[in-house]
Each structure stands twice: as structure tokens, then as C-alpha cells.
Amino acid sequence: MSKVLPFAAYRPDEKVVDVVAALPYDVYKRAEAKAFVDEHPKSFLRIDRPETQFPDSQDMYAQEVYDKAKEMLDADMADGTYISDEAPVYYIYELIMNGRSQTGIVAVVSVDDYIDGTIKKHENTLAAKEQDRINHIYNLNAQTGPIFLAYRDRNVINEVVNRVKQGEKTYGFTADDGVTHNVWLISDAADIEAIKSEFEAENRIYIADGHHRAASAVKVGLKKREENPGYTGDEDFNFFLSVLFPESELEILPYNRVVKDLNGLSKDEFLAKLGEVCDVAEAAEAYQPAVKGEFGMFLDDKWYKLTIHDDLKSDDPVEGLDVSLLQNYVLEPVLGIEDPRTDKRIDFVGGIRGLGELERRVNVDMTVAFSMYPTSINELFEVADAGLLMPPKSTWFEPKLRSGIFIHKI
Numbered sequence: 134m135s136k137v138l139p140f141a142a143y144r145p146d147e148k149v150v151d152v153v154a155a156l157p158y159d160v161y162k163r164a165e166a167k168a169f170v171d172e173h174p175k176s177f178l179r180i181d182r183p184e185t186q187f188p189d190s191q192d193m194y195a196q197e198v199y200d201k202a203k204e205m206l207d208a209d210m211a212d213g214t215y216i217s218d219e220a221p222v223y224y225i226y227e228l229i230m231n232g233r234s235q236t237g238i239v240a241v242v243s244v245d246d247y248i249d250g251t252i253k254k255h256e257n258t259l260a261a262k263e264q265d266r267i268n269h270i271y272n273l274n275a276q277t278g279p280i281f282l283a284y285r286d287r288n289v290i291n292e293v294v295n296r297v298k299q300g301e302k303t304y305g306f307t308a309d310d311g312v313t314h315n316v317w318l319i320s321d322a323a324d325i326e327a328i329k330s331e332f333e334a335e336n337r338i339y340i341a342d343g344h345h346r347a348a349s350a351v352k353v354g355l356k357k358r359e360e361n362p363g364y365t366g367d368e369d370f371n372f373f374l375s376v377l378f379p380e381s382e383l384e385i386l387p388y389n390r391v392v393k394d395l396n397g398l399s400k401d402e403f404l405a406k407l408g409e410v411c412d413v414a415e416a417a418e419a420y421q422p423a424v425k426g427e428f429g430m431f432l433d434d435k436w437y438k439l440t441i442h443d444d445l446k447s448d449d450p451v452e453g454l455d456v457s458l459l460q461n462y463v464l465e466p467v468l469g470i471e472d473p474r475t476d477k478r479i480d481f482v483g484g485i486r487g488l489g490e491l492e493r494r495v496n497v498d499m500t501v502a503f504s505m506y507p508t509s510i511n512e513l514f515e516v517a518d519a520g521l522l523m524p525p526k527s528t529w530f531e532p533k534l535r536s537g538i539f540i541h542k543i
Contacts, residue, residue, distance in 0.1 A: 135251055135284075136243040137332035138372060139221035139325050143275075143540040146216055151306035153177050153214065154314065154535040157278055159345075163193065175214070177537025180205050181269075181277065194265060199272035206273055206540075215540065223319040223328055224303075224539065225294055226376050230312045230532040235382045236294060238319075238328065239279065239539050241372035242338065244354040247347060251336055252282070253517035256344045256525075266349035267356075274543055276350055276374040278536040281342035283510065286379040287331045293324045304538070312532045332377075339517050341383065341510075342530045347373065357543065374541040376534055380510050386484030386529040387422075387505040390459065391494045393478040395501065396469040400433055403467065403501075410462040411439040419488040422506035425455055429504030431491050439503075450515040455506050456527045463503075474525050481526040 145153040152173065158181035161169065170178055170185040179185055183202035184193035191198065209215050224239035246252045270276055297317050304316040319325060332338075340347055350373035357370035364371070395403045407413050411428070416436040420429035426446060428439040445462055447453040452461070464470040470479050480499070482490055484507065491502035508527050516523050 135246055135332045135335045135338050136372075137238075137240045137338075137375075137377065138242075138329065139223045139319075140241045140369075140372070140541060141218040141221050142224065142239070143210065143215045143217045143542060144538060146213060147304055149175065149214055150304050150538065151308070153209075153537045154306075154308065155181060155537050156533055157536055158182050160533065163189075177277070177535075180209075180273075181536055194268070196272075199268050202269060203273050206275065206277075218318070220320070221325075223325060225297055225315075225317040225319060226534075226538075227298070227315040228312055228532045228534070229315070233384070235378065235384070235532070236298070237376040237378035237382065238290070238294065239374075239376050241369075241541055242280075242282065242375045242377075244351050244371050244373065245366075246338070247351050247373075250520075252338045252340065252347075254340050254344060254347075255513055255517045255521070255523045255527075256340075257522055258345050258348045262345045263349045263352065266346055267352050270350060270353045270543070271356065276541040276543060278343070278346050278374075279534050279539060280340065280347045280350070280373060280375040281530060281534055282375045282377045283339045283341045283380055283383055283513075284332075284335055284377055285337070285514075286381050287335065289327055289331050291379065293319065293327055297324070308535070314535060314538070316538065337514075337518065338377065339514060341378070341513065341528070350374070353543070368543075369541065370543040372541070374539060380514070383510050383530070385507045385510060385513070386531055387507040388456070388526045388529045389482045389484060389491055389505050390464070390503045390526075391480050391482060391491060391499040392464070392468055392470065392501050392503075393499055396467065398467075403432075406467045407439065407463065410445060411441055414438045414440075419492070419504075421488060421504055422455075425506055426458070427506055428455070428459060429488070431488075431495050431502040431504075432500070450512070450519045451521050451523065454508060454512060454516075454523065454527060456508065456524050459503060459505070460524055468501075483529040483531075485529065485531045 152175045155176045155178040166182040167185045180202050183198045186201050226239050227236040307313045354370045358364050416438045420436045420438050426441045430437040441458050470476050473479050495502050
């Protein structure tokens with residue numbers, strides 16, 4: 134049973150939503166965030182990354198930085214930048230990129246569902262990254278970046294969403310990157326009850342993206358419980374902001390790899406070792422794998438098609454992933470990349486950047502690149518259902534959910 138509830142969001146006035154809505158805080162390096170905020174002073178990024186309001190020498194994790202974030206959010210609440218819905222509702226959030234639509238439901242989900250495993254994870258989190266968002270949520274007394282969740286399709290929810298989408302939008306704008314964002318409210322009591330009941334019948338919800346934000350929101354909720362020993366479980370801090378997408382709406386892009394050197398091997402020696410685990414064939418053009426078990430490789434200004442040998446494939450949910458096959462049979466034993474989380478010789482390139490970016494990196498600062506077949510949403514579900522964890526950088530989701538459109542006060 135999943136507790137997925139409507140809530141009364143604080144959200145931008147429709148006249149400013151397009152300038153307030155911002156990409157997630159963690160897609161920017163510090164200098165990039167500051168430059169963007171300088172050019173877009175009303176962007177929510179200034180609140181998500183409040184160090185942008187200070188000199189570059191400022192410790193970005195100091196208390197005064199989080200205090201500044203609260204000061205700016207309070208000012209936006211006071212001057213009419215943000216409004217609040219009077220009663221709890223669900224929100225429909227549609228993103229359209231390159232002609233492809235992806236629609237989810239904005240709601241709050243239960244801290245307890247996260248703790249007991251109803252909300253399933255597939256990645257580890259890092260304590261240092263969590264602490265920043267813990268401080269941000271706690272000092273703002275609000276969750277501002279929704280967690281990207283997935284669930285298996287439910288026909289009743291699909292019917293309600295499709296019907297409401299025929300009506301008048303609350304928001305509709307296209308961002309500078311060309312992604313269109315549309316929002317509708319689900320305010321009818323019968324529709325709200327239908328959605329709530331459908332989720333109650335579902336005992337598996339999956340984190341697709343936002344593991345650190347989810348863990349941070351949960352830890353703030355637990356801290357608030359300690360501070361309020363008489364809590365009932367209905368308080369807002371017992372829930373965290375999410376957008377839930379049915380699996381049929383989702384597309385995972387590949388997460389490609391680039392490596393600094395050939396681990397002391399010559400090109401011929403490297404190709405020979407590859408031949409022990411893969412069929413290696415030259416490709417006439419940039420190669421994007423067409424099926425599982427295939428990899429593209431760019432080396433010495435030439436593309437190759439690699440096909441992993443059948444006897445190396447696995448039915449294990451994790452070991453059978455293409456990212457695991459590449460790691461276990463090429464990156465570690467041949468190129469010496471033992472821990473891709475910490476090894477400085479490897480980097481990761483989101484599939485949204487295309488194969489041209491792999492060529493550019495090899496020509497600029499790397500030696501070899503690998504294009505991947507994307508992990509499927511069903512593979513993500515299988516790993517999470519088994520209580521296992523994916524290797525790092527296994528999935529890349531686009532488009533990114535905007536921060537600042539929906540705020541959940543706790």
C-alpha cells in the first residue's frame with residue numbers, strides 16, 4: 134500500500150513561472166550556477182544554489198548561505214511571486230522534448246513508505262551530498278526539488294490524467310532549452326479519491342532519479358519527528374515532494390563512458406584483449422548500439438561495433454546490465470578501472486549529448502569512448518525489486534524536472 138497524497142502547493146504566479154522555473158541544482162557546477170543566476174536573477178536557481186549570492190571565496194555550505202536561501206524564498210512568498218492553493222489537489226506535470234511527451238502526477242509521498250521499502254531504491258547515496266540538501270530543506274522548511282518516481286501503469290490513473298489534460302492548463306511555457314512544461318490541477322473530489330485509492334493498491338514505487346534528494350527529505354522528516362514527539366503522522370514533514378510517472382511514459386537514455394588512456398597497452402594489444410570477450414568489427418560511422426549486449430567504441434578516429442560474447446551474459450538483474458558487462462569484462466580487467474566512482478581516468482557522458490560529444494572528448498582529453506545501449510525501465514524495476522543496486526551512472530533521464538514550480542512547505 135502506497136500513500137500518495139494531494140497537497141496545497143506554493144507555486145509561481147502564472148505571469149512569472151517561466152522565469153522562476155529552474156533546472157535541478159546539481160546539473161550546474163558552481164561557476165555555471167553563478168553565471169546563470171547573474172543573467173536570470175528571478176530564477177529559482179538562486180534559492181537552490183544560494184552561494185551564488187556571495188563572493189566565490191564564500192564557503193557554500195556555511196549557515197549564512199542557507200539563511201540567505203530562506204530570506205530569498207520568504208521574500209518571494211511575500212511579494213506575490215508565489216501563490217498557494219487553498220485546498221489539497223494533485224497536479225499534472227507534462228514535459229515535451231523533441232516532440233515526445235512525458236506526463237506525471239505531482240504529489241507528496243510517505244517518509245514511512247521510503248523507510249519500509251515500498252518506495253524502492255537502486256542507487257547508493259553519499260553522506261556529503263545528502264547533508265547539503267538536508268540543510269537546505271531544514272532551513273527553508275520546504276521541499277523545492279521534486280523526486281522523480283516511477284510506477285507500473287494503472288488504467289484508472291491514466292484515464293483521469295488524460296481527461297483532465299483536455300481542459301484548461303494552469304501553466305504552459307517553453308523554456309530556453311526548448312522543453313515545454315504544462316501543468317493542470319486535479320481538483321475534483323472524485324478524481325482525487327480515485328487516484329489516491331489506485332496508489333493505495335500499489336505496493337511498489339521506484340525512485341528513477343533523485344536518490345540524494347529523497348534521502349535528504351526523509352532525514353529531515355525524521356529530525357522533525359524527534360523535535361515533535363507528539364507527531365501524529367499527518368504533518369507535512371512526514372511526506373516529500375515527488376512527480377510520479379507511469380512506466381509507459383518514461384524513456385531512459387544511455388550513459389556513455391570515456392577513458393583517459395589504454396592502461397599502458399598499445400592499440401593493437403588493446404584490440405586483441407577486447408577480442409577475447411567481444412566480437413570486434415569496424416563501423417562505417419558513429420555507432421549507437423541497437424540491442425542489449427552491444428557497445429559502440431571510438432578509438433584513434435575510428436568507430437567500432439563490439440558485441441559481448443554470449444557466454445558472458447547473465448540473467449542476474451545487476452550482472453546482466455550492459456553497464457555491468459562493460460565494467461566487468463573491459464573497463465576493470467583490460468583498462469584497470471576498478472572503481473568507476475573514484476577513478477579519475479574515467480568520465481561519464483549523458484546520452485543527451487550525442488555521439489559527437491564522445492568524439493570531441495577523445496579528440497580533446499580522452500583516448501577511448503564507449504557508447505552504451507540504454508538501461509530499460511524494466512531492468513531498473515527488476516534491480517530495485519531484488520533489493521540490489523545498479524552500478525554508478527547506469528541511467529540518464531531527460532527531460533529534467535524543473536525546481537521551483539511546486540514547493541511543499543513542511
